[in-house]
Amino acid sequence: MYIHEISIEVKSIINVNEIIDEFGLLMSFYRGNGQTQGNIESQYIENNKIYCLPYTLEKKSLDIIYNNIYINNQIEKIQNLCNSSLKFKIAGKSYKNYSTPCSCKKRDFYILYTDYLTIESPLRCGNCYKSIPLYHIPIYEDYGYIPILSWETNYKSCDNLQMNCEVGERWSINQMQKTDSQLSKQGLGICKKIEKITSIPTYYYLYNYNKISSDCPSCNKKWSLEKKSNNFYDYKCDHCKIVSTITTKT
Ligand SMILES: [Zn+2]
Ligand SMILES: [Zn+2]
DSSP states (O other): OEEEEEEEEOOSSSOHHHHHHHHHHHHHHHHHTTSSEEEEEEEEEETTEEEEEEEESSTTTTOGGGOOHHHHHHHHHHHHHHTSOOEEEEEEEOSSSOOOOOOOSSOSOEEEOOOSSOOSOSEEETTTOOBOOGGGSOOSBTTBSHHHHHHHHHHHHHHHHHHHOSSSHHHHHHHHHOTTSHHHHHHHHHHHHHHHHHOSOEEEEEOOSSOOOSBOTTTOSBOEEEEEETTTEEEEETTTTEEEOOOOOO
16 A cells, blocks of 8 residues: 655644644545545644645545545645645555555456455455455545445444454344345445446455355355355355355454
């Protein structure tokens, strides 16, 4: 992942602390538009300058061509308040587990997937299994991709509960591995909409804790694959558009 540095110097009479909230709002707009990853970025003030260091999937993730109107309006507002211009530069690349996003020319299908650790995009390429920046698909809703990110947060919350074991473990596992849970219904609905706006089949990743059989849990047809696909999924039902893996909890 790339780490960008966004900064602005306050050259007006306004107090720098008053700009911080506006700056935070801009960061949440970038996040909602799929241009930055993860929910927390470092923000700090030095002298009269505000800095923020968000993660992005690509070098060009913050290019103006991907901005929506809310981002552009907020940039203008901040620049007017500060009487100066925002500055963008690449601070570096994260040194750990860096993998570039998908660059496939043609994608046969997408997979909606996340887990408690990752800050990559929840949209994966079915061919290479790398993540796809959300701003590369058509706008999901007027203000960006917030419904997809809301499912992502819900999924991560459940995955955290099952990893921590003590609170709501059984409940969260059921949310993740039952096709008719609230979480799965939300995810499957998102897959349908992504498929509609992209015309690319979109599969939902169903969690599996030593449970799933060779029959699809939704339609009961055979869904286990002869060979693991892309070293990722072992099960795929083209009828219900779900994939899964053989998972063993360690
Ligand atoms: Zn790909
Ligand atoms: Zn099925």
